[in-house]
Amino acid sequence: MTMGKEAVSMDESEAKDDPQPVEHRERRSSAWKDEVAARAHILRAGKAAVRAWEAEHGELTAEELARADSILDGVGSREIS
Numbered sequence: 837m838t839m840g841k842e843a844v845s846m847d848e849s850e851a852k853d854d855p856q857p858v859e860h861r862e863r864r865s866s867a868w869k870d871e872v873a874a875r876a877h878i879l880r881a882g883k884a885a886v887r888a889w890e891a892e893h894g895e896l897t898a899e900e901l902a903r904a905d906s907i908l909d910g911v912g913s914r915e916i917s
Contacts, residue, residue, distance in 0.1 A: 890896060896904070
């Protein structure tokens with residue numbers, strides 16, 4: 837298989853807000869894309885689970901959404917493995 841170099845561009849404001857320390861930002865773009873794809877898959881699965889739950893139980897209330905936000909805020913940006 838032939839390998840080539842590839843550049844990944846990011847909006848300056850997004851790069852500035854990157855929570856990773858600078859020393860961890862220097863990684864291969866393929867690893868970065870794998871991480872992004874894994875996170876996207878997890879988010880899609882989570883959204884699908886919420887839609888399925890709401891289809892069975894009704895829409896989440898404002899109180900339930902606030903509780904979920906609180907829980908997610910506590911989780912922070914843990915690495916997904």
